[in-house]
Amino acid sequence: ATAKATADKMTAATNLIKSLEGERIRWTSDAKRFADRKMKLVGDCALSCAFVSYSGPFNHEFRKKLQQEYILSDCIKRDIPVTLDLNPSTFLVDDATVAEWNSQGLPKDDLSIQNGILVTQATRWPLLIDPQAQACNWLKRREAKNFPVWGTTTLNHPRLRDQLEFAMSEGKPLLVEGVQEELDPMLDPVLEKNTVKKGNNDIWKNSDKN
Incomplete structure (x- = not known):
């Protein structure tokens, strides 16, 4: 009886090891993939940051061109490991x-x-x-729950300056609609995020006042 019980345990252990062989292969593959992603993480982050910084003005086709022919090629030239077919949309x-x-x-x-x-x-x-x-x-x-009580505004609104100052001081989003090719110079420091540091606060600078 003891010999049979031992044999049964050996059979069960053998079957368990065989069933885990597929898992071992998968775990090994996952470990290699994670190691590869870790090695390329700095390069992928650099490429994605460059995408956010420089791609805004361009259409989809030129964004791809910018990524492949300039940013990616620069990483390769500098021997920075990077994912060659990285898609910023899925990475970010x-x-x-x-x-x-x-x-x-x-x-x-x-x-x-x-x-x-x-x-x-x-x-x-x-x-x-x-x-x-x-x-x-x-x-x-x-941003429906975060907008100021007046909601959105327009470029020719008589109280646009007050609305801007309120939204920025309170940390509220402000959507200015109907902007044309000619912008009010008042918006320049906002779009350029022209601020100065006072203590722990960032103060918005414009031509008239802070």
């Missing part, structure tokens, strides 16, 4: 966030997702060329 934002943006009205195409990334992750406040009002409608839904 997860599926859940994209799904949320889609539910708020942002289109699902890659260009729109890129624009969503630029709006939410760029360090400067964005100036959007939006002839179909897609971005505008998305932002209105996205």
